[in-house]
Amino acid sequence: xxxxxxxxxxxxxxxxxxxxxxxxxxxxxxxxxxxxxxxxxxxxxxxxxxxxxxxxxxxxxxxxxxxxxxxxxxxxxxxxxxxxxxxxxxxxxxxxxxxxxxxxxxxxxxxxxxxxxxxxxxxxxxxxxxxxxxxxxxxxxxxxxxxxxxxxxxxxxxxxxxxxxxxx
Amino acid sequence: xxxxxxxxxxxxxxxxxxxxxxxxxxxxxxxxxxxxxxxxxxxxxxxxxxxxxxxxxxxxxxxxxxxxxxxxxxxxxxxxxxxxxxxxxxxxxxxxxxxxxxxxxxxxxxxxxxxxxxxxxxxxxxxxxxxxxxxxxxxxxxxxxxxxxxxxxxxxxxxxxxxxxxxxxxxxxxxxxxxxxxxxxxxxxxxxxxxxxxxxxxxxxxxxxxxxxxxxxxxxxxxxxxxxxxxxxxxxxxxxxxxxxxxxxxxxxxxxxxxxxxxxxxxxxxxxxxxxxxxxxxxxxxxxxxxxxxxxxxxxxxxxxxxxxxxxxxxxxxxxxxxxxxxxxxxxxxxxxxxxxxxxxxxxxxxxxxxxxxxxxxxxxxxxxxxxxxxxxxxxxxxxxxxxxxxxxxxxxxxxxxxxxxxxxxxxxxxxxxxxxxxxxxxxxxxxxxxxxxxxxxxxxxxxxxxxxxxxxxxxxxxxxxxxxxxxxxxxxxxxxxxxxxxxxxxxxxxxxxxxxxxxxxxxxxxxxxxxxxxxxxxxxxxxxxxxxxxxxxxxxxxxxxxxxxxxxxxxxxxxxxxxxxxxxxxxxxxxxxxxxxxxxxxxxxxxxxxxxxxxxxxxxxxxxxxxxxxxxxxxxxxxxxxxxxxxxxxxxxxxxxxxxxxxxxxxxxxxxxxxxxxxxxxxxxxxxxxxxxxxxxxxxxxxxxxxxxxxxxxxxxxxxxxxxxxxxxxxxxxxxxxxxxxxxxxxxxxxxxxxxx
Numbered sequence: 001x002x003x004x005x006x007x008x009x010x011x012x013x014x015x016x017x018x019x020x021x022x023x024x025x026x027x028x029x030x031x032x033x034x035x036x037x038x039x040x041x042x043x044x045x046x047x048x049x050x051x052x053x054x055x056x057x058x059x060x061x062x063x064x065x066x067x068x069x070x071x072x073x074x075x076x077x078x079x080x081x082x083x084x085x086x087x088x089x090x091x092x093x094x095x096x097x098x099x100x101x102x103x104x105x106x107x108x109x110x111x112x113x114x115x116x117x118x119x120x121x122x123x124x125x126x127x128x129x130x131x132x133x134x135x136x137x138x139x140x141x142x143x144x145x146x147x148x149x150x151x152x153x154x155x156x157x158x159x160x161x162x163x164x165x166x167x168x
Numbered sequence: 169x170x171x172x173x174x175x176x177x178x179x180x181x182x183x184x185x186x187x188x189x190x191x192x193x194x195x196x197x198x199x200x201x202x203x204x205x206x207x208x209x210x211x212x213x214x215x216x217x218x219x220x221x222x223x224x225x226x227x228x229x230x231x232x233x234x235x236x237x238x239x240x241x242x243x244x245x246x247x248x249x250x251x252x253x254x255x256x257x258x259x260x261x262x263x264x265x266x267x268x269x270x271x272x273x274x275x276x277x278x279x280x281x282x283x284x285x286x287x288x289x290x291x292x293x294x295x296x297x298x299x300x301x302x303x304x305x306x307x308x309x310x311x312x313x314x315x316x317x318x319x320x321x322x323x324x325x326x327x328x329x330x331x332x333x334x335x336x337x338x339x340x341x342x343x344x345x346x347x348x349x350x351x352x353x354x355x356x357x358x359x360x361x362x363x364x365x366x367x368x369x370x371x372x373x374x375x376x377x378x379x380x381x382x383x384x385x386x387x388x389x390x391x392x393x394x395x396x397x398x399x400x401x402x403x404x405x406x407x408x409x410x411x412x413x414x415x416x417x418x419x420x421x422x423x424x425x426x427x428x429x430x431x432x433x434x435x436x437x438x439x440x441x442x443x444x445x446x447x448x449x450x451x452x453x454x455x456x457x458x459x460x461x462x463x464x465x466x467x468x469x470x471x472x473x474x475x476x477x478x479x480x481x482x483x484x485x486x487x488x489x490x491x492x493x494x495x496x497x498x499x500x501x502x503x504x505x506x507x508x509x510x511x512x513x514x515x516x517x518x519x520x521x522x523x524x525x526x527x528x529x530x531x532x533x534x535x536x537x538x539x540x541x542x543x544x545x546x547x548x549x550x551x552x553x554x555x556x557x558x559x560x561x562x563x564x565x566x567x568x569x570x571x572x573x574x575x576x577x578x579x580x581x582x583x584x585x586x587x588x589x590x591x592x593x594x595x596x597x598x599x600x601x602x603x604x605x606x607x608x609x610x611x612x613x614x615x616x617x618x619x620x621x622x623x624x625x626x627x628x629x630x631x632x633x634x635x636x637x638x639x640x641x642x643x644x645x646x647x648x649x650x651x652x653x654x655x656x657x658x659x660x661x662x663x664x665x666x667x668x669x670x671x672x673x674x675x676x677x678x679x680x681x682x683x684x685x686x687x688x689x690x691x692x693x694x695x696x697x698x699x700x701x702x703x704x705x706x707x708x709x710x711x712x713x714x715x716x717x718x719x720x721x722x723x724x725x726x727x728x729x730x731x732x733x734x735x736x737x738x739x740x741x742x743x744x745x746x747x748x749x750x751x752x753x754x755x756x757x758x759x760x761x762x763x764x765x766x767x768x769x770x771x772x773x774x775x776x777x778x779x780x781x782x783x784x785x786x787x788x789x790x791x792x793x794x795x796x797x798x799x800x801x802x803x804x805x806x807x808x809x810x811x812x813x814x815x816x817x818x819x820x821x822x823x824x825x826x827x828x829x830x831x832x833x834x835x836x837x838x839x840x841x842x843x844x845x846x847x848x849x850x851x852x853x854x855x856x857x858x859x860x861x862x863x864x865x866x867x868x869x870x871x872x873x874x875x876x877x878x879x880x881x882x883x884x885x886x887x888x889x890x891x892x893x894x895x896x897x898x899x900x901x902x903x904x905x906x907x908x909x910x
Contacts, residue, residue: 021240022327023396035398037240041327047841053241053398060402064171092237093175094400099841142848143895146855153860159285161873 021049025110025125031057034112034123037095045105045132051097052085054114062094066116070098072127075107105131179237185842186231190224197266200273212269220264226257231336240326241397243405247412250339254309255423258343262351277693300356302349302368309346310375312338317379319390326393346372350427363435366428373424376416383413461526461629461689462679471689477532477676485535488590494828495587507583509817509824511590517814519620520807527627527689528620531673536593537610540601549601553608559715560618564722567615571726572760575733576753607658610673617673622716622723623803624669625796626857630692631672631679632663638686639664647678647687648705654681657706663687665705668697670716695857698796699864711793720795721768724802728893729763731809735900775882782878783869793869794883797861801887804854805894808847815843847898855891859884 021039028034033055038048050070054063070083083098090097102108112123197220204212230236230252239246271279286292298304316322316335325335350365352358360368382390389395389405399405462468470476487510495507502508522529579585593616600609610617624630633639647663650656657663657678659671666672669692679687697704701711710716732738745755776791783790866880867873 022393023398026398033398040329055398055400060399062172062175062400064175087175091179091181092234092241093179094172139844139848142845142852145852146859146891149856150859156282156285157873159289163285163288 021051024127025123027123027125028057029114029123030119030121032063032114032116032121033057033060034114034121036110036112036125038127042130043102043127044130045102047099047101049097050083050085050100051090051092051095052112053095063116064094066096066114068096068115069113070100071111071113072100072102073109073111074104075109075126077104079104102129105129176234176238179234180232181237182228182232187228190227193270194221194224196273197264197269198273200269200271203272204269212265216264216269219260220266220269223257223260223262223264226252226260227340230257240393241400242403243391243394243408243412244415247415249336251415251419251423253336253340254313254343255420258340259347259351259423259427262344262347262353265354267354297356297359300345300348300353302360302364305345305349306368306372308342310372312342313375313379319392322391323393326391350431362431365431369424369428369431373421373428376420376424380413380417380420383416384410385413458634459691460634463688471676472679474680478538480533481535481538484533485538488535488594490828492587492590495583495585495590498583498828500583502581502583503820504824504827505583506824506828507586507590508580509820511586512580513813513817513820516810517818520623520803520810521814523620523623523627523803524807525628527629527631527669528624528672528674531610531617531620532675534610534617534673536597536614537601537607539594540598540609543598543602547602549603549605551604553604553606553612557612559612560713560719561715563613563615563618564715564719566613567618567719567726568722568760568764570615571722571730571764572756574730575760576756606660607673611659611671618719619723621670621672622720622799623806624672625697626694626800626803627669628691628694629689630669631674631676631687632666632690632692634686634688634690636664638684642684644683646681646683650677650681651683656681660706662705665703667700667702667704668692670697670704670707670710695800695861698799698861699868701793701865701868710796711789714788714792717772717792717795720799720802721772722764723806724798724890725764725768727802727805727809728890728897729760731805731897732893734809735897737900771886775886778882779866779879782875783866785869790869790879793865794862794880797858797865797883798887798890800857800861801851801854801890801894804850805890805897807850807854808894808898811850812843812847815840815846844898848895851891851894851898854894855887858887862887 021037022041022043023035024038024043025036026033035053035055037051037053039051040048052068054066054068055061056063064087068085070085071080072083073080081100083100085096085098087093087096089099106129108127108129110125110127112125114121114123198217201212201217201220205214205217230249235245235249235252239249271283274283316325316338321335325332348356349358349360350369352362386409387406389409391409394408395405397405399408403411460468462472473479491506491510494505498505498507502512519530573579577585579589596613597609600613601607642664644651645662646654646656648656648660655677658675659673661671661678663678663682663686674689679689697710701709703709707713733742742752742755742759746752749755772791772795773787775794776787779790779794780787785793862880862883863876866876866883870876870879
């Protein structure tokens, strides 16, 4: 119990990633409008939540019955990986999302394939991935926690000493 | 239902960190409310409980529901989220008059020792009064709302999850302050007459109205992210913005007008009595009562069952037999073999988590002592363990050898070697304990036991006496001597004089033996034994035990060495030396001789020598006194390391078990992204507990704060250096050895 509360307080700092985020690409292909988002922003090396919104051109209704696949190729090294965004993995259930990891900075060629009702459409674009901002930065709260607690402890000791002096 | 509506309503994602925090707050409030409701039922009513719970629910609704999921696409959804955080959750929480229930709900030591000095400080009370002054609270919320709606800041929050959380935190806490004087939350004293809260609310409503008018009537989209976002259901960005303005205007104004109307009506009624004043007078101190695991409704009877321990030992014995069999006869590919997966990924992880959450549960379920217990039904050991060997030196040496062998022979990668270790363990326990009386193997030989004994010093539970006065009248001392039905403590711990968990195997023999049922599994202050140097039965004072200091140093430095061995830079360094020398054995040996012997002993001696300059004891005594304080930071590293393997690789058991039963399976779940956060969390807590223990040891040994600070300084620096080494390890690319997760 004594460790539970501080543990939870620290864990609650952990940044939750949401799908959606910054619009990286928007294309009208076939009878679909495909919008690609990435989170967090700016897009950088490391784990990224990549999500897509598919809409009908007519009426802009979200399309929920498609099968989406994604291919990403690093322009310089030709490193390639694939992902299968799905609504199950998305927080916003109108989106198709997949967690991906960008291993290198630079331009990544992205190809989105959408299969629906025996039709297939492909959209292509480029993502600019910045160098890593460092995991250290995202976990800075954890590194700051001990100094904060030490300062509070010193303050507590001073208050106790002052109180005992007053009592004496 | 329409699939789109289903998708919208299904867009919930529970953020477990926030949810757990809210659940803990709810539990604390409930605990305090139950006390207060029993004492003052007319003041702490069910309505207050419902209101507080409702406030917490609204926070979940704002942060985890579709409102949040759609906030990035629709400004109106984002506006609803902000309204919930500003105008609904805070007043509901404050209507629950939460201060007193939360304080009463806190564990006594937090309230008294940690918060007490702050709550009693006049200066901080003055600061508190200033913060809840109506002028300050009004300005806090109004400025928060205005500033965060500047397009540049709003955009920043939309683009960065961190800033988005900061924005929400700012709104929520500013609103908590804003509603504080309106609801007149105890213990603050309202400096303004209640009637003054009516213009206070109306003026805030006007600020809200001004902003909503800008949103509603603006001819262009104020926040570019919404202009770029795909439009859902044909709602244009400008229409969305106008709707958001409307939401801010109408419900936002209603949130101010309703309390203003209620306050107006209250002003016409008779003067009411403030709850706080009555409550303070009538509060009675709680009698100290220790929580006892053996008295819990469901688990208690199971744990008290006479054959409980034997049952779990048999289960573990069968599991060990299966693992050893697979290790000998299964494929020698660690990730596909039960001996390559269960002991190194699952058992180690579960054992350290059990130490953190409860106590020494591994020794409780230890299968190695089962054969010797059976043998003792036929053979009675004749000898006592030699006096000269009654220390931890043998066990410390074996532990160091084990850690070296783990790295030198890549034990994690060799199912047959793992199986040999398991068999060897059974043989050793059997051989020692059929010759020598008591639990000589556990107490003086077993390296795994020492790992658990040392680290259970910071566990939250301990086997201890319930009522010391009952033991005062005891003449038989069954807890240590045993009786015709039940043996006594085999590690020679006499319950009335036992302090902490050191050498306690959680076998519960004393619980079964005590004829007065006066031994329980009670809650303990984690780490207390590390700094309160009282003589404990069967152990003496830890500060007089150089063998224990050596054991602690091996465990602490071993934690960092063992974890560093799986990081990429250290592995690359080892491979370079391997290439130069042609063999890995001298590299690992040199590394472990330096890391487990030369460096720890030198550093501890230097720290003891520096402390000696300000403390009257010899450097050896100081070293033995301060060294146990390093246990938390070392345990934090073991915990970070083993929990990393466990949480990242828990699913590796699936293909191994499937293969054992001749089925195929390729299920392997990805490692959760929160593991580094958890590891850093463990390291933070380990460092803080080590620093606290060091401070308490220094206060015990020195006179005056200045001298105590000087005495603890070298140990604090050492703990800080170990912590930084741990942080470095967490940030390194890891080789998930033996887990098929490279």
